[in-house]
Amino acid sequence: MKISELSRSSGVSLPTVKYYLREGLLPPGRAMGRNQAEYGDAHLRRLRLIRALIDVGNLSVAGVRQVLQAVDDGGLQGHDLLGTAHEAIAGTPRADRGTAGWQAARDEAARIVADRGWRVHDRAPALDQLADAIAALRELGQEDMLAMVDGYAEATERLAVQEVGLVLARGDRAAMVEGVVTGTVLGEAVLTALRRLAQEHTSAGLTEPG
Amino acid sequence: MKISELSRSSGVSLPTVKYYLREGLLPPGRAMGRNQAEYGDAHLRRLRLIRALIDVGNLSVAGVRQVLQAVDDGGLQGHDLLGTAHEAIAGTPRADRGTAGWQAARDEAARIVADRGWRVHDRAPALDQLADAIAALRELGQEDMLAMVDGYAEATERLAVQEVGLVLARGDRAAMVEGVVTGTVLGEAVLTALRRLAQEHTSAGLTEPG
DNA sequence: GATAGTGGATAGTGATGCTATCCACTATGC
DNA sequence: GCATAGTGGATAGCATCACTATCCACTATC
Numbered sequence: 001m002k003i004s005e006l007s008r009s010s011g012v013s014l015p016t017v018k019y020y021l022r023e024g025l026l027p028p029g030r031a032m033g034r035n036q037a038e039y040g041d042a043h044l045r046r047l048r049l050i051r052a053l054i055d056v057g058n059l060s061v062a063g064v065r066q067v068l069q070a071v072d073d074g075g076l077q078g079h080d081l082l083g084t085a086h087e088a089i090a091g092t093p094r095a096d097r098g099t100a101g102w103q104a105a106r107d108e109a110a111r112i113v114a115d116r117g118w119r120v121h122d123r124a125p126a127l128d129q130l131a132d133a134i135a136a137l138r139e140l141g142q143e144d145m146l147a148m149v150d151g152y153a154e155a156t157e158r159l160a161v162q163e164v165g166l167v168l169a170r171g172d173r174a175a176m177v178e179g180v181v182t183g184t185v186l187g188e189a190v191l192t193a194l195r196r197l198a199q200e201h202t203s204a205g206l207t208e209p210g
Numbered sequence: 211m212k213i214s215e216l217s218r219s220s221g222v223s224l225p226t227v228k229y230y231l232r233e234g235l236l237p238p239g240r241a242m243g244r245n246q247a248e249y250g251d252a253h254l255r256r257l258r259l260i261r262a263l264i265d266v267g268n269l270s271v272a273g274v275r276q277v278l279q280a281v282d283d284g285g286l287q288g289h290d291l292l293g294t295a296h297e298a299i300a301g302t303p304r305a306d307r308g309t310a311g312w313q314a315a316r317d318e319a320a321r322i323v324a325d326r327g328w329r330v331h332d333r334a335p336a337l338d339q340l341a342d343a344i345a346a347l348r349e350l351g352q353e354d355m356l357a358m359v360d361g362y363a364e365a366t367e368r369l370a371v372q373e374v375g376l377v378l379a380r381g382d383r384a385a386m387v388e389g390v391v392t393g394t395v396l397g398e399a400v401l402t403a404l405r406r407l408a409q410e411h412t413s414a415g416l417t418e419p420g
Numbered sequence: 421g422a423t424a425g426t427g428g429a430t431a432g433t434g435a436t437g438c439t440a441t442c443c444a445c446t447a448t449g450c
Numbered sequence: 451g452c453a454t455a456g457t458g459g460a461t462a463g464c465a466t467c468a469c470t471a472t473c474c475a476c477t478a479t480c
Contacts, residue, residue, distance in 0.1 A: 011305070118407055158365070159361055195398065201328035
């Protein structure tokens, strides 16, 4: 497959394909001459994955690169890969990390996790993100919302068992790796979309006469 | 309170406060003279809300403006406000909407919702987002992940009842409005952070010997 | 009366994610 | 065998976004 065909069959514009090649998101094709290279099905798949991570998962190009490097790192096991994926989707940290209010929220986050008996790395980016959200809720005087935390934790724990089981069920490593990435990023997109729909339905039912 | 004090006590730089004023995110202060205005507690609260939506909720400035306009629109009831919030956080749509694969995914999304008996507006942005994610999963050959959809829907439905109940429990309209916005946006941040932590815990437990 | 600060306007900045153009060269179709 | 379309590679340009900086005439405050 030539680069133009790769572009056509993926729906990604040719300059953009070249851009991804430059940025190292897409591995170079097999060189067939000075100015000719052959791209395969793996490239097409990879290109689709890139677009999904960017469009659906809202990852930055840099985040995608990080994820893909982890995917390509044959030495990485499932669990470490998950950590890398989480780091890549973490995004820019809030400015107020380090203030007293944030530290308190961070402690609260650690306590929530500990109370559940969850064993997570204490430098997990998600802990900081949880602290960000808790700090913001407190700062805004919306602490009553924190009553939801238990429900969220309970639900996500149950779901995580299914999710991890699903990925492990695949058996071979390559498929598991892809499963971790897509499960983490696209699964999140599915979950939040469903959450919004559920909210809409429930809010209509509880606040309207019909 | 003068603008400099507003800046200082919110932690937002003065040029940025001016920028938010220009952009209409922050209402102008009460003019006390040609070049002097008075800002109150409401401005401080609003500024904190803006930062939370931007930093924690990953909203764009335009999205924040949309949300805040809805918040300030006294005529909007709880349910419509929720819709507006969902529109504001929707972001840029995927390019491939309209392809056959996407349409199929969109139909699937509609069916999932219908099977649950959820009554949602059929132009809800979350339906398109769900379709985006489903289409991406199918395109990548990760359809086995769709087995999670039931679990997600079940969980989010249960949570939505609690969430909506929590907001309704507030009684007065202004507090409910703030609750909808923070519950939607910051609640999502809390949920996804917890999801990642739960995954990490579960993955460690199921894939490692310890 | 000096000075620091104000609201308002306008311009500049850095990052990001492409997009466009140019180049020397080559596969391909006639 | 030769025109032409396409190639890999390099470099430059562009639009958007979220600020950030500067300037201004003016005024509150010490």
